[in-house]
Amino acid sequence: MTDELIVERLIGRFALVQGVVDCLLDPSGPGVLLLGDAGMGKTALMHQVLEELGGRVRPYQINAGPSLARVPYAALAPLLMELTPEQIDQPIAVFDALSVQFSPDRRTGAVPALLVVEDGQYLDENSVALVTQLMVAEVVRVVFLCRTFPAPPAELLTMWSEGLLERFEVLPLEPDEAVEMCQEVLGAPVVSSTVAVLLRQSSGNPMLLRELLLQGRQSGQLVQGNNSWILNAPVQAAGSGLMDIVRQQVLGLDESDRQTLETVALAESLPLDTLVTLCDNNSIDHLQELGFIHVAEDHKRHVRLVKPLVAEILRQLVPKARGMAIRHRILAALDGNPETMDGLLRFVLWSLETGAPVEEETILHAARLANRLYLPGQVEQLALAIHSAKYRCEAAVELARARYYSGDYRAANSALNYVIDEAEDPLTLRQASLLAAQLAASRGAGSAGVTLVARAWNVALQRLAAVGTLSAQKVAVEQDAARLLCLSASHADGRYGDVQSELAALWEHSELLENRIQAGLLLSESLALTGQASTALGILDSVATLLSTDVTEHHYYRPELIRIQLAALHQAGEYQVLEDYVGHRIVEAENSLLYMGSLLQFAVGAAELNRGALIQALPHLIQSVEMLRLRDVRGLLPEALATVAYAAHLVGRNDLAVSYLAQAKAQPLVGRELSLVARARLISLQNEMSNARLPLSQLVLLADEAAAAGARSAELEVLYSAVRHGEASLVLRLASVAEKCEGRSAAFVLEFCRAIVVKDAVKLTDLSELAAREGQYLAAADCAAQAVKILDSRGDQARRFGAQRLYKRRIAALTTGGVLREPNSPDLGKLTRREQEIATLVQSGCSNREIALQLSVSLRTIEGHLYRIFAKLGISRRDDLAGRISVYL
Template sequence: MGEHTDGGQDLIGREDLVEEIASVLSGSQYLGAILVGEAGVGKTALARTVARELDGSVAVLPISASPSLRKVPFGALSPYLHSLSINDVGSSVAVYRSIMAHLESSSNGQKKKMPLFLVDDSHELDDNTSVLLSQLIAGRRARVLALARTAPNPSSEFGSLHQDGLLRRYHVRPLGAPEVHELCRRELGGDVLSSVSATLAQTSGGNPMFLLALLRQGKRSGYLGVRNKVWRLVGPAPPLDVSLVDLIKVRFRRRTPEELSVLETLALAEPMPLDALVHCTDRPAVTALQEDGLIAVEGGRDRLVTLSHPLYGEVIRQDVPAGRSLAIRRKVLEVLDHDSSTADGFLRFVAWGLDCGLPPDDKTLLRAAVVANRLHDAEFALRAARAVHEPKLRGNALVEIARAQTTRGNLPYARQIVDEVLDQCESFTLAKEASLLSVALRVRGSNAAERIREDVARWKRITDRIASEMEPPDDPQVAIGLGVSANGHRILESFALNYEGRFQESEKILREVLADPYCSDEVRLAALSLLGEALGSMGKAVEGTQATGEALQIIAAHGHKFVGHSEFVITRHFVSMAHAGLWDEIEELLDTLVRSKASGPSSFTGITELSEGLIALRKGLMGSARTALILGVEGLRESDSNQLMPMALGLAAFACTMVGDTTRAKVYATEFEAGASIGTRQAQLLGKVHVVAANALFQGAARSIEELHVLAKQAATDGMTVLAAVAYELAGRLGDERCFEPLARLTESFEGPEGAVMTAMAKAAVQKDPNALIDAAELAQSSGYLLVAAECLGKAVRYLSQRGEEHKSRTVQQKLNTIIGQLEGLQSPQFEAVRSTSKLTQRELDIARLAGQGYSNRDIAEAQGVSVRTVEGHLYRIFAKLGITSRDELPGADPASIG
């Protein structure tokens, strides 16, 4: 029973399976179950949990099979054969009688259900034991829970019982991404960046035993580090731990030399087309390994073959001698098409050529550097680019070197290279690539918009010079080069305008670019992304989401050609959807494009958590928002190519304030002020309005409200209408009533659910109409805006009470109490105006307890030292606050339910 046991804690992601298996073992339809899965997937832990679930209702008899005992008849049953003499050990009849005696004694005279054999590694049982156990099971003398590897299959006897319908078979699969993340949190004892758990999920293949080994080794080696109570990856991954290597090597024992040759070839070459693998190795060996689940063959034209687990290749490569490795690579190079359908396959082809002294041509090397940079593999990009020697390609190679140095954080060196390339540039394409990289470096500093315009001016000078020097001047290629470059200039000008929050000006330019005949696919995806950002920021979020969604489709249609633009596009797509309030669509995108992929050092780190935190914050799920935004801030410290940190810090400060975490709120607010000049103007102002709202706890609501009005008017004047609406909304949350009229005007033309919710709330608040507020609350609740719904109902309760409509007020109060209970961890005094309608004073709490325990008004008056009339008045207010009509509904001595 040596597989993953999960530390004896409850299993993660297996709850439904445990319940189902326990039900099968307790029912009458089946006589047992077989759990099948790869080593370490958690079969043993699952079986032990099922045994605990049965809670002593059956006697559990563990049996542990092993390769060594397989050679001994009935060897696995030895713990239950103590009464046998040496002469009887080989007798099937004697063994049967001994086991039957043990089964009868295990019941201890009690009327229990049939005993349960818990058989670990049942595929290692000797034939005699398999036959005996199957006879006991078929004769209804016992049940069985058998554990077996995927390959080899369970014993033929158990297989027959399954085919006869007597045993239920379950395939225990690896953990999915959410379960891996939760297991990482449990093992590390703290919050974990999603990029960390995604990387570990890919490396471990979701195998719990492998994952736990990687986590423990990561902590020991320093590969996993913690900062501000958040775990992250630090530096390169260490070599696999010896114990983990030994666990994996067990899978390859007893393989033939031909099969080992296939495994070695795949370890060096995966993914590899099936035809190429068979040509280099042995077809029967390939078939055998596929049947045993050690290799996997995909569908598709190439039928790519890989090892069935990500760690297998690393373990196998360690044992391949250098000479044999070189021989295998040379052999594969002879049959492998360098135009591989996968980026990994293409890069491996180039790497082998360099390793074997047979480098490809310079154009292929340059393409390899480009692909490696798109995949954030800076080390190989440098290796390939530095191997380019052709003078005409040297400038392009230098750009890829600068890009790789940017990924590695060597920004001054990258800047030096880029400037050198642009000074000597003789190509339209090279001028574009170098200028775009220069802009990527600009946004990491201050005065980014001004410096971007300097880059645009330089790019224009370069294109004009190149065109003037080309012969003949009327060459169509010159016109194309100038046309594409001109659109690139306008894209960067729009980028600078968006950076400054001048979205109306940017929209005009971008629409002209999209209508231009020289609008290439790359220019189009950039234009659509920036247009979506602009439209979303001006209240046209649905149209903006359509634009950014089209940009994502362009990326998907071109394979890995434009994958380097993914983060730029996806970030703007998230923001557009958030402005629209399309929460379900954001969750779907996170699952399909981000959470499902292992993240490299700069691939979506922090963006996932920031998006989740923003969703939770808008919904009013404050505890979840705080957790996600803290993780988002830490993730953006690793990589923030879109300069989202100012926004993240502001949102985190506000979320911390709303749950009473004043210490972190102050830290984030201080850090925001220290870096307020970095990032886009919209990100700066969005962070600012949330910091101002958070500071209301420290400087008073009145001052924060006035600051928010100033920021809102400034944003509205500059065309950032969504940002202005957020500022007015936060002012209203602090108790300001003046904000609702301008908020209603701004949001009336907004697209999407969020605009409709804000408009309904603001108009009802202006009218002070309780019925309209109730309707607005229902709309907000159905759209997922619980905090807004609570605010609307709180106002409705107050206005109804002022009108003397106490019965309706109590009914609305009941709805409000329900919603308040869903606002996770909300503790902020800023929300006191809403919460106070249902919060009892200490005197009211004491009276409610006594009344709930059956004391009369006179008894309560004597106990509290007040008059009966005073008690009656308190009870009236208690009933109104709690939305109840009789003493029977009082929560009595349960203060948690009335506080």
């Protein structure tokens, strides 16, 4: 028997493991052809299969390889040690020797033999024929582990088509599998946005992902804060380990294929017609069949490498002289500027590097694209290459924006220093003014700083009008934009009622697209804060449609759109929609996640906190704090610190609560202050931790402050907090505010208040059941608590006992995400939300097939989830899961 390979632990793929095991345990079943790219984890998967099979097979393993491919039976040599050199050349002698070794009737217990062939794509023809004969004679079962390139021997594919082999494909990692792998490699949790970026960069290949993680940690691109790993800079694939992996992947290509691959990698993307003029057409077809390149369905049929990481590494592997020659050929063949963003960027950067002539207008366009793609380093290189007075101000705006994204506000402000005073066109003036206002807010200048920028903008408009650059009509349109900046300052001061009518008019009647976008964003935020979240979400959908008309020119509005959408969804109580929205943004895995990941992470944590899923909320909130320490564009860190302190106290982590509370108090709040909701949480936290009676008068004062500003959403949350802490006198006021607010949360609070007013314990119990079913664990506990109070006041001990028991279950659910663990039961905190959902359905008596139908997934997907659940919880049977978990819905 050959030596066993040392392999990494298998991550995920439990359904695939079970499929292979079932196939091999079927007495009349075929062999197995296990296909997957290099690094996809075929060996680890087979190792897991052998563990699952245990003593039910006698495993043998051989390793083929390119150096053995031309030598007959070379890969089988470890199994033929008893043959003489002359006998090894005789097919009959080799067949007899293997038959003796594999035949179960010569072995104690008649355990069937299983032959595992590593790198089966390199198995020589003689060995393939011989192993086929052994399979047909039922002497041994065989598993071939093959890469998709080079292709497996034709004989294996024929065996598959004839039913002698069952084909299984090892696919890229799923997101939850990537999360597990990242945590295993780094030894601590990794924030979701970082996992998404790395998963996309590695194309889900476990070996590439592992190398990225190790390299990122070594280079400092991955940083650790409070036991969580965060990607702090765009991935740079310069590590020798990654280069070796990619070098091995392309070694099997002939010269023509390598040249085509290098050409596509260096160009980022090329129209197919252009590529055909540069490279062999058969080579293009071959690379496409092998899965190295992809031809898009756009009108120019642009060609790109399938794996972005491979493309990046190839660009570094190509020798400099060879790369320069290929670049010159590409530049000559393009005969003009590329149409794709990545292609144009590569074209302009090459031109600058090689000294080829390129117009400054094109360089400026490339800088804008680099900002659109959140590549601040490239923006810096491009913007600093522009020297003429004609484009000087526009280049300065792009440079300032890149520095703003990087968090270097002082350098960004320096780049903008002269632009408002010198800009000669309204678009540059607008962009400079809006960015200057953002910088003013970032450095704590508050609404006064924003107002000063608006005034400077108006002065600049008058300057342009005086020299005839702008007509009176155009000046009026641009003054509307400056007016919007003033309205945003009033909005920041909480004067929502003063701005909404004017914002609504600008939203409805502005002819300029950018004015409509600005007005729509500001109006939506104001509406959401004043209790009209559903209306706000409708306007935001329209703004998103407007932005989609030109994502390049108006990309700088998209972060604001995302921020306001998250806030509006939160205020509407659409927590599940919010989490799905964040998930969609993360799956897109753009470089923008490096700059907006903290906002997304905080939004999810805050939503889970409001729902009462405390065990899930706390890690998300803590991770958002660590991300904000690295880059805090919106000044969100004080709010996040206060929220973490509150959440930590709710789950009984007072050590964390004390630490984060102190950090929140130490944060400077120059030019801004904590939100009313965060201040209410701090009041509750500080007094609960000091064992003093909650001074509800402070909460009432906050509610009054919110009411004076027209901030009904905040007033609703503050009043609800006071009622939760026992101030029944505020129930009618809370109901009145809820009646004036839109959204699911407000509607539920209204029903909650009405039931308290009429002392309807049955209604409160029903509301508790409804809230729990919708995952609103905090509301479910509050309803149960009020039902207990009402029954207690009536002396209804019989019904009070049932309500008290329900209340205890609801309280327990707050710290387990809706799942209550019994003594010695598995720790469900280890499970993802999807896995907890499946565990719930198992407990309710659903079969695997019923769960698959209910969740609209395949049966194998459910089986894979269950195997993962078993592994995490240390159980081995479905009955263990169903019998030891109690879920209260």
